Structures are given as structure tokens and as C-alpha cells.
Amino acid sequence: MKHLALFISMATMTLTMQGKVKKPVYQDPKAPIEQRVEDLLGRMTLEEKVGQMNQLVGIAHFKENSATMSTADLSTNTANAFYPGVTVKDMEEWTKKGLVSSFLHVLTMEEANYLQRLNMQSRLRIPLIIGIDAIHGNAKCKDNTVYPTNIGLASSFDVDMAYTIARQTALEMRAMNMHWTFNPNVEVARDGRWGRCGETFGEDPYLVTRMGVATNRGYQRNLDSAEDVLGCVKHFVGGSQPINGTNGAPADLSERTLREVFFPSFKAALQQGGDWNVMMSHNELNGIPCHTNRWLMTDILRKEWGFKGFVVSDWMDIEHCVDQHRTATDHQEAFKQSILAGMDMHMHGPEWVRSVVELVKEGHISESRIDESVRRILTVKFRLGLFEQPYGDAKTRDKVINNPVHKQTALEAARNSIVLLKNEGNLLPLDMKKYKRVLVTGINANDQNIMGDWSELQPEEKVSTVLKGLRQIAPSTDFQFVDQGWDPRNMSQAKVDEAVEAAKSCDLNIVCCGEYMMRFRWNERTSGEDTDRDNLDLVGLQDQLIRRLNETGKPTVLIIISGRPLSVRYAAEHVPAIINAWEPGQFGGQAVAEILYGKVNPSAKLAMTIPRGVGQISTYYNHKKSAFFHPVVCGNSEPLYPFGFGLSYTTFAYSGLSLDKTKIKAGSNESVNATITIENTGTRDGVEICQLYINDVVASAARPVKELKDFKRVALKAGERKTITFEIPQEKLAFYDIDMKYGVEPGVFEVLVGGSSKDSDLKKATFEAVK
Ligand code: BGC
Secondary structure, eight states: OHHHHHHHHHHTSEEOTTSOEEOOGGGOTTSOHHHHHHHHHHHOOHHHHHHTTEEEEOHHHHHHHHHHOOHHHHTTOSSOOOOTTOOHHHHHHHHHTTOOOEEESOOSHHHHHHHHHHHTTSSSOOOOEEEEOOBTBSTTSTTSOOOOOHHHHHHTTOHHHHHHHHHHHHHHHHHTTOOEEOOOBOOOOOOTTSTTGGGSOOSOHHHHHHHHHHHHHHHHTTSOSTTOOBOOEEEESSTTSOTTSOTTOOBOOOHHHIIIIIHHHHHHHHHHHOOOEEEEOSSEETTEEGGGOHIIIIIIIIIITOOOSEEEOOTTTTTHHHHTSOOOSSHHHHHHHHHHHTOOBEESOSSHHHHHHHHHHTTSSOHHHHHHHHHHHHHHHHHTTTTTOOOOOHHHHHHHTTOHHHHHHHHHHHHHHOEEEEEGGGOOSOOTTTOOEEEEESTTSSOGGGGOTTOOOOOGGGOOOHHHHHHHHOTTSEEEEEOOOSOGGGOOHHHHHHHHHHHTTOSEEEEEEEOOOOGGGGGGOSSSTTOOOSOOSOOTTHHHHHHHHHTTTSOEEEEEEOSSOOOOHHHHHHOSEEEEEESOOTTHHHHHHHHHTTSSOOOOOOSSOBOSSGGGTTOOTTOBGGGGSSOOSSSOSSOSBOTTOOBOSSOEEEEEEEESOSEEETTSSOOEEEEEEEEEOSSSOEEEEEEEEEEEOSOSSOOBSOEEEEEEEEEEOTTOEEEEEEEEOGGGTOEEOTTSOEEOOSEEEEEEEESSSSGGGEEEEEEEEEO
């Protein structure tokens, strides 16, 4: 075997005129990447080329699921797979022949190295690129750092933190010999029923854009070193506003809405974060599946935005053109449609290579079209330094993953992502002397679920649950824990009764409610990918638990752990203190406890509106002006808590909003500076997230009531004042006019600055753009 490999690699060498053996250009790290790509492409067979467009699930994943899944499960499951009729040996042989470009769902460095070693037996030794959903840290892998999920990170409005987390994740991934993360998710989440809100940066296009750019740039930088990983800007597009709130359901969105709301974050994350990879979205968009959508993949991405990276399909979604969208009769036809529309790599499955090779041989797809895709994929592999460094080593891995610096970042990020929604009578921070015996209960009181979707179980000692955090931060308090189990759907009435009984002898209640997201219990979850709801209420007996504890008359604090907004109406009205912790990650419990006991002053603001109920899913703050012309009857048109809202233990006063100009010339490069003073009027140091919104008062096409256009995290000591300035360049005023032309229309603009998107929290000034 060894001899054969040697012979093969010798065959790739070229003899010089002098008879000396010279390495092929593509193996020369000093040669320009374009030359390496062309040299390699010129040596490849059609099968090897199509193999570069081919991805499979990892072998351990395959083995595990072959044993536990049925063929029927495969058609609906988008997280687990095996290939009926295929053996591990088949997968290994394909890899050795260079017919696999990438594996996903490989969870250990050992497996990544193993697959790479097999692959290095192939004729041309083109390294594998290992992909993984490192959505909030490389959390699917044991012992890697688990940061808060994107919705919490967005609620910190901390763009630098997003960059830092992405960098640290890249280092941990490379140490695990993993090279491609399927993040950032830059979808604008507009429907809380959709289980994936937690992996997005929320409902606002500008905030999503800022976080998406920072994250993608953090992963990739220039994508030119062995410390970078490939980011994946996903899912293109519209799946975050599915018609019935369920994952993968059709989206029907006008071109105006796409361009105003959904496209900007994709365009910016690519153009400013590094345009190397995009994943298409499960759904059909305006009747055409995204995976065969030429308008999206070719006209918008390539021609309009000049995208130069490669497009990857989402999990078996090309195949879903056959069984879901019904726009192709068989997989081969769907593959053809998809490639001709602009697809470059297939996630994932064993049919691709044979089927696509046949399509080329029969003349349905040109080989030059295949070459285009292969060029894009090879370019990324060269840039990542995979040819030079295809393996990982245990020593580096153990030094890098979950190291003290990364842990500190995860803790800091958790502290900054937790939103204080209500604090009646200043119940918080808790008085340790007053509340000596404290009841702790609820499904999320002591469970790894605090880490959120996209993380697997981690060693117990690495995860700080709320109960652990409380015991760490308030060691002299007597915490009485009544376990409600992890499963909101199957709570026990006896356990709820037990908690209510226990409350009688306690001074205070801490109830940790919310959703269940852990992936290893795929079918039992209530939130996360493919886990959508038809309402936003608390599942099971949780509402009863909160109500009955509150009715004991003991002060009650509600902690919500969830990736989606939950309509906690009863608590909003009756429970004195509410904390929305989102999915705060590995150190979530410690951060919650530090906030409860005032060691940390909360600063986060909601990245997504919390509606009163499911009927209010469209109360995102940047709705059009006529949206509530007729308010609802028998109810309230205002959401429970609006976008941008969050309390602190101190108070902030805004004053003196002023603009340096009252008139600018529309379409020129003149900008306006808005200046405002913020004062910390309370007795504690704090951080205020100051938000700037713009309202285009009258326009040729209907505009939102306001749109976030800038923000700053401002740290203020007790009693301190700071004057801050925002620059408003004209691109922040531009929109698609009545003729879909992008630009600034003459007219009056309102500048709104303050501590939330609520009108009453905003100071207002106006200027005019004149002809
Ligand atoms: C999800 C993607 C993910 C992929 C691989 C799909 O089901 O939609 O976001 O990257 O699986 O895990």
C-alpha cells in the first residue's frame, strides 16, 4: 500500500530539463494561489473535480446513526444521517480516491486526522476541509468553549466581543483540525415561532449586519493563515420569516422587503467580512426553491455583489426539490437545476459524484461550469493553508481549547448578554442579609440547557448552571432546590406542588423557566432548529409554577432561558423581577447569579421584541407606519417589551440632542453629526447602550416608523456624564424609492436617540435633505 502511495505521489512530480524532480506548482506554497489552482485543476479528472464539490457526514456520525435511525427518519431529520446501502468501507474508499472534498459532523481531532490521512492516500492529495456548526464557540465538540448564542451576543450590542469570540473560535477549531464553521447566521429573525431565532442576531437589519460582519471577519480575517477558518454566511434567504413560522416553510417576500430587510446583512457580511462562502436556505422564495434559484445564486450573489467564494447547499436541500418543493422529478434533475443556477458544493450524500459526472458526460452541464466551482473551492483550501497543514496535534489542541482567556471571554460575554426586563421596587440586586433561605426551581435551574442550541453535553464541571452560580456567588445563602426535571412537556404536578410548599419556608423564590434546546434530545426539545411553535407561551406547567410561587406572597424572580422571545404575560404583570438570559453559554449560571446579587450591573438590551402573544409576531419595532392604523380590539397593540429595551441597576438621563446641520444636499457626501449627553443619574457604575434611529418622515415608498442606524456602548461611573457624537453619512438615509432606485430622497428626517426603540425613551431632532 505504502509503495503504491509513493508511486502515485511521484507521478505528480514533473521532471525538469536537467532531469531533476520538481514539485508540481500546486504543491509549492510560495507560488501564487491562482497558479496553484490552475495547475491543480489541469491535473484533475472529471471525477476528482466533481469530488471537490462533494461533502459527506463523518464516519463516527454515520456509524452511530446507521445503528439508531430508520430510512424513514432520513427524509425529515436535518441533523443526523446515514446512507442506506453504503458502508464505512465505501466512504473510506471514496476518500482514498479523492472523491470527497469535505466532511461535516466530525467531532474530534482524532477523527479529523484519520479522515485526512485516508484522503492523503489519494492521487493528488487535495486536503479535506472539515466543516462544523461552531455557532457559539465550537460547542458541539467536547471541552471547547461555549459562548452565549447569537441572540444574546446581539443583545450585548458588543461588536468587538463578537469579533473576539469568532477569533477564539477559529483558534479552537484549527486546534481541533476543523476549518469551516457554518456561521454567521445573518438572517433577520421576524417570527418568534421559528425555533432558530436564538442562532440569529435578532430582528434588526443593522444590528444583524454589524454583528454578522464582525463575526465573519473574526473567523476569516484575510483567510490566509492556519489560524483562520472559513465562515459561512447563511441561510440565503428568507427562511427567518416563514409563512407559518416553521423551519423550511415557504417565504413570500417582495423584492422591496428582500432588499430593505433581508439582503443587507448578507451583502455586508460578505463584502466587509470576507466573501468566501454562502449557504442557501431550506425554503422556497416566492415560489422558487433557494437551492435552484438562479436569481439569488447568480444574478444577486455573483453578478450584482461580485461574490467570488463558493456556495454550499444546506442539508440535503437539493434533494428536497424532489420530495418537498416538487420542482424536480428526481435527484439528478434537482442536482442539474441547482448547479446550473449557481451551486458549488453539495451538503451531503453519496449520490452526488456519480450523478453529476453523468450529467457532464451526457452534456447537460459543461465541464467548464464544474471547473468554476472547483476553482472557488480549491482557492479556499489553498488560502487556509490546508495543503501545508492538514493535521492537528493533541498538544496544541489541549493548550488552546477552553483556555483561561477564552473562558474569561465566555463569562464576560454572558454578563453582557443578559437582559433585565423588570425590577419592581428594586428587588434586585438581592439583599443577601434579607433573603437567607431561597427557593430555586424550574426546568432551567440546574441543567446544561443553559448553553443553548448547537451545543452538545459538556463535562459537568465545565458548565455553570444557575444553581451552581448561585451557590458560588452567595455561599452563605441557604438555597433550597426543588428539581422540576429538564423536560417542560412532562413536568410533574407533584413537583410543582412540592416547590410551592417549599416556598412557604423560604424568603424568596428564583424560578428558572423557558425552553429546552439540547440537541442530544432532538425529539424532546421545545426550541432550536426544526423545533417551531404555534404560540409563544411557556410550555407545560411552567406558568402555573410561576403563578403559584408568586401567589405565596414571597418575592419572586423569574429567569428565562430561551433562544426565542417568550410571551410571559402573567409575569410581566405580576412578578416583580424578570431576567431574560437568552442562552448564555458555559458560564451562564455564574453570570445570572452575579447579576442577581449585583456583582455585575446588567446592560444588555433586547435584540428581538418580546410580543404579548403569538398574534403579535409582527410587532417588530421597524414596522411600516400604517401597521397599527387600526389597533387591535380586546387587546393591546404594544408588545410586552420592545426591541432595544433593557434595564440597569442605575438610571441614565439623555439631554441636549443637537445636530450640526439642519440642511444637507441630498445625494452629496455631506453628513450630519448628532451629539447627545448621557448622564448616569443613579448610584452605581453602569453601561448604557445608546441607540440612534432614523425616521424618513415622508418618502415616495412607505418607510418604517424608525430604523436603527447606529449604537454605542457607553460606560458611565455613578454621577458621570458623557457627550457622544454619531456621524450620519448619507448611506444611512438611502432606500429604494418608488422606482426601486437606491438613494436619498429630499425631505425631512427625524433623528431619534435614546435607550430603547420605544418613542418615550427617545430624544428627537430633525434635519432636511434638500435637492
Ligand atoms: C442547518 C444548517 C447547518 C447544517 C449542518 C442544517 O440542517 O440548516 O444551518 O449548518 O444543517 O449541520
